[in-house]
Amino acid sequence: MEEHRHVTIYDIAERLNLATSTISRALKDHHTISDKTIKKVKKTAEEMGFVPNTLAAGLRGNKTKTIGVLIPTITQPFLSSLISGIEVTARKSDYSVIIMQSHDSYEEEVNMTKSLYSSRVSGVICSLAMETKDTSHFQQFSSNNIPLVFVDRVPKGYNTFRVVIDNYTAGYKATKHLIDQGCKRIAHLTAGAEFGNLYNERKRGYVDALADHGIPLKEELIVNLKTMTYDAGVKACDKLLGLKTPPDGLFAPGDILAVSAVQTAKKRGVRVPQDFAVIGFNNDPISEIIEPNISTITHPAEKMGKAAANIIIDTIESHKEEEAKEITFLNTEVLIRESSKKK
Amino acid sequence: MEEHRHVTIYDIAERLNLATSTISRALKDHHTISDKTIKKVKKTAEEMGFVPNTLAAGLRGNKTKTIGVLIPTITQPFLSSLISGIEVTARKSDYSVIIMQSHDSYEEEVNMTKSLYSSRVSGVICSLAMETKDTSHFQQFSSNNIPLVFVDRVPKGYNTFRVVIDNYTAGYKATKHLIDQGCKRIAHLTAGAEFGNLYNERKRGYVDALADHGIPLKEELIVNLKTMTYDAGVKACDKLLGLKTPPDGLFAPGDILAVSAVQTAKKRGVRVPQDFAVIGFNNDPISEIIEPNISTITHPAEKMGKAAANIIIDTIESHKEEEAKEITFLNTEVLIRESSKKK
DNA sequence: TTACTTTACGCAATCGGTTGTAATTAAAAT
DNA sequence: ATTTTAATTACAACCGATTGCGTAAAGTAA
Numbered sequence: 236m237e238e239h240r241h242v243t244i245y246d247i248a249e250r251l252n253l254a255t256s257t258i259s260r261a262l263k264d265h266h267t268i269s270d271k272t273i274k275k276v277k278k279t280a281e282e283m284g285f286v287p288n289t290l291a292a293g294l295r296g297n298k299t300k301t302i303g304v305l306i307p308t309i310t311q312p313f314l315s316s317l318i319s320g321i322e323v324t325a326r327k328s329d330y331s332v333i334i335m336q337s338h339d340s341y342e343e344e345v346n347m348t349k350s351l352y353s354s355r356v357s358g359v360i361c362s363l364a365m366e367t368k369d370t371s372h373f374q375q376f377s378s379n380n381i382p383l384v385f386v387d388r389v390p391k392g393y394n395t396f397r398v399v400i401d402n403y404t405a406g407y408k409a410t411k412h413l414i415d416q417g418c419k420r421i422a423h424l425t426a427g428a429e430f431g432n433l434y435n436e437r438k439r440g441y442v443d444a445l446a447d448h449g450i451p452l453k454e455e456l457i458v459n460l461k462t463m464t465y466d467a468g469v470k471a472c473d474k475l476l477g478l479k480t481p482p483d484g485l486f487a488p489g490d491i492l493a494v495s496a497v498q499t500a501k502k503r504g505v506r507v508p509q510d511f512a513v514i515g516f517n518n519d520p521i522s523e524i525i526e527p528n529i530s531t532i533t534h535p536a537e538k539m540g541k542a543a544a545n546i547i548i549d550t551i552e553s554h555k556e557e558e559a560k561e562i563t564f565l566n567t568e569v570l571i572r573e574s575s576k577k578k
Numbered sequence: 579m580e581e582h583r584h585v586t587i588y589d590i591a592e593r594l595n596l597a598t599s600t601i602s603r604a605l606k607d608h609h610t611i612s613d614k615t616i617k618k619v620k621k622t623a624e625e626m627g628f629v630p631n632t633l634a635a636g637l638r639g640n641k642t643k644t645i646g647v648l649i650p651t652i653t654q655p656f657l658s659s660l661i662s663g664i665e666v667t668a669r670k671s672d673y674s675v676i677i678m679q680s681h682d683s684y685e686e687e688v689n690m691t692k693s694l695y696s697s698r699v700s701g702v703i704c705s706l707a708m709e710t711k712d713t714s715h716f717q718q719f720s721s722n723n724i725p726l727v728f729v730d731r732v733p734k735g736y737n738t739f740r741v742v743i744d745n746y747t748a749g750y751k752a753t754k755h756l757i758d759q760g761c762k763r764i765a766h767l768t769a770g771a772e773f774g775n776l777y778n779e780r781k782r783g784y785v786d787a788l789a790d791h792g793i794p795l796k797e798e799l800i801v802n803l804k805t806m807t808y809d810a811g812v813k814a815c816d817k818l819l820g821l822k823t824p825p826d827g828l829f830a831p832g833d834i835l836a837v838s839a840v841q842t843a844k845k846r847g848v849r850v851p852q853d854f855a856v857i858g859f860n861n862d863p864i865s866e867i868i869e870p871n872i873s874t875i876t877h878p879a880e881k882m883g884k885a886a887a888n889i890i891i892d893t894i895e896s897h898k899e900e901e902a903k904e905i906t907f908l909n910t911e912v913l914i915r916e917s918s919k920k921k
Numbered sequence: 922t923t924a925c926t927t928t929a930c931g932c933a934a935t936c937g938g939t940t941g942t943a944a945t946t947a948a949a950a951t
Numbered sequence: 952a953t954t955t956t957a958a959t960t961a962c963a964a965c966c967g968a969t970t971g972c973g974t975a976a977a978g979t980a981a
Contacts (some may be wrong), residue, residue: 241640241967243723243967243968244967245967251978253930253931253933254930254931255931255967255968255969256930256931256932256933256968256969256970257929257930257931258968259967259968259969259970260930260969260970267928267929267930268928268930269928269929269930272929272930283944284718286692286695286696286718287696287967287968288637288698288966288967288968289694289696289697289698289968290633290636290637290642290697290698290966290967290968291637291936291966291967291968291969292967292968292969293633293968294631294633294634294935294936294937294938294967294968294969295936295938295967295968295969295970296936296937296968296969296970297584298938299633301676301697303829308662309652309658309661309662309665310655310659310662312653315652315653315658316653318652318677319651319652319653319679322652322677322678322679326678326679329693331676331678331693332676332677332678333644333674333675333676333677334665334668334675334677335665335669335674335675336665336666349629350672350674352629353629353630353631353632354632354633354644354674355631355632355633375627375629379584392819418780450955465867480962492643495868498867498869501869503913506673507787520864521863521864521867522835523842524864524868525867526841526869554960564830565696568642584937586936586937586938587937587938588937588938596960596961597960597961597962598937598938598939599938599939599940599960599961599962599963600959600960601938602937602938602939602940602971603939603940603960605938610958610960611930611958611959611960612958612959612960615959615960630937631936631937631938632938633936633937633938634936634937634938634939634966635938635939636938636966637936637937637938637965637966637967637968638937638939638966639938639939639963639966640942640966711950754949809952809979849948
């Protein structure tokens with residue numbers, strides 16, 4: 236296999252007897268270059284198979300048109316949709332996307348921020364690892380004017396862009412829906428405070444909805460999970476449905492858990508939704524396919540990705556130094572399907 | 579916000595009164611640098627918050643430790659697992675991963691190869707877009723000694739690395755399983771030849787399995803789909819189950835299709851598996867959750883990703899110019915679950 | 922024709938590591 | 952004390968595109 240050397244602007248310059256500066260400017264339609272020259276240069280570049288070296292440009296200009304995405308894992312419908320939204324939006328503005336998975340490890344996350352900084356990404360989008368409590372490893376981006384957007388799992392008390400849903404309201408709405416369906420004993424699965432404020436917020440919505448409708452809060456109906464997995468859900472639901480007075484409804488803050496609840500109920504001969512109404516969260520593909528279909532809360536993954544990417548790109552292109560680091564809230568909706576329809 | 583300038587090896591050199599070359603070598607434990615100096619340099623680098631600029635290194639060395647991944651979409655269990663495998667493996671060797679989605683568009687794919695080449699990726703892993711027939715846009719990688727690995731949806735007649743499963747055998751085994759269960763009229767969904775040889779191979783396995791077991795091939799039981807979607811599956815199965823003599827089994831080359839088949843059957847009052855045994859493909863998470871569970875063929879996405887990434891990295895690190903461009907076959911297994919158990 | 926604008930393009934430094942080669946110094950050998 | 956040899960470190964070119972500044976050429980007005 237013959238090894239070609241990359242064609243550079245020097246090669247084009249030599250061929251046309253022009254300066255490299257002229258080539259560089261011509262290729263990007265700089266106004267000080269005549270149309271004639273521009274056309275000639277572009278034609279020659281095409282002929283010679285010239286492909287710009289973004290490394291050189293990036294080194295010189297200290298910007299790479301690259302967005303670093305740092306998330307727990309990509310094999311989760313919500314997160315892969317998020318990335319999809321980021322990628323599509325980035326591409327429109329000719330940005331590339333580098334993906335890294337922290338696998339919910341703090342240590343990995345720290346290393347990956349270094350790696351991203353090292354490759355001089357133009358911006359960073361991150362959904363925090365479960366383990367992460369301290370976010371000082373993100374300071375390097377803020378300090379160097381690299382826009383940083385947290386999505387979904389965001390830190391508190393850190394002045395950066397954030398793209399989230401209103402988890403409190405979503406939790407409230409989900410619970411209220413179950414109340415509206417006549418549920419009196421509504422169970423809830425949640426995760427410990429160490430996981431950031433996401434599940435806490437949903438739980439807060441649940442608690443307030445109960446209170447607002449005069450339904451007493453029963454601690455026995457709230458199960459704290461370590462991991463939000465199918466198996467953990469099965470175990471929790473087995474426990475809940477085994478109570479002397481079992482719940483007649485469940486707000487699961489994730490569709491996987493809702494699925495596990497529905498199937499556990501079925502296995503125990505508990506009818507869904509008649510005896511046990513279930514509502515999930517996320518609107519994962521599976522919620523629509525399982526029988527009965529699972530009511531859920533939409534979680535606009537793709538939109539959130541697009542929003543995050545747009546923030547990055549806008550911030551860069553507008554050269555705004557002192558940008559207000561706003562929080563972007565995206566809407567969620569209650570999607571009523573069979574699993575919660577008591578009426 | 580104060581804008582720091584990046585700390586460079588020049589800054590370290592100045593501080594320590596050493597040459598930049600010494601700093602550079604010390605940081606990578608070059609044997610010509612004394613341990614004393616190495617320690618001193620590393621300590622100072624740490625103190626000053628030095629982070630190497632990979633762009634500069636990449637520009638100079640013409641290698642970036644970056645793998646470009648070009649796939650139809652990431653919001654598909656198989657593909658997101660594939661990426662996950664790639665990312666994990668890449669990271670172990672300190673490689674980054676750039677993701678691009680062709681959305682099955684030939685034009686996008688062509689643009690993206692340019693973009694990847696432009697950013698001087700060290701290697702490329704690709705699963706072809708549905709539309710792609712001509713693969714000359716990948717020539718730029720081959721010509722420039724950038725290792726290229728096709729995964730799953732691979733081109734024919736192009737001498738590159740390929741990581742695939744044996745679709746023929748998998749199709750054969752799936753069909754044989756249905757035959758073993760006593761099915762006499764086995765239907766099959768497939769896709770036109772323009773989609774590459776993947777579905778054709780599975781179909782070939784289906785055809786041969788029937789022939790080997792003395793079961794006549796009925797054209798009416800083979801439905802050609804344009805897209806492998808849930809809705810397309812429903813439509814096809816409605817047609818199949820509406821035949822005068824409907825099939826008593828189905829080999830669907832994708833779990834989504836299998837799910838649509840199971841649900842369509844249920845809706846029509848056809849019992850699965852008693853009246854209609856179904857086997858899918860991929861072992862998507864959903865196949866395990868739907869009721870009845872769907873028998874399927876495993877498709878080792880994560881492993882394929884790892885294999886592909888390893889090929890890239892090994893090729894680069896071994897500096898082999900004339901590497902044999904082998905095809906890597908990964909194993910698949912028949913996963914027998916409820917949807918096909920007639921016996 | 923002279924002076925003044927535009928228009929078009931070239932020069933050369935720059936971004937930050939990397940690396941072949943030369944130079945300097947220290948340690949060892951004679 | 953002198954020559955070898957080995958151990959360290961320095962010099963400077965290089966990767967390829969970008970860009971501020973300067974200059975030459977062409978055009979316009981006086």
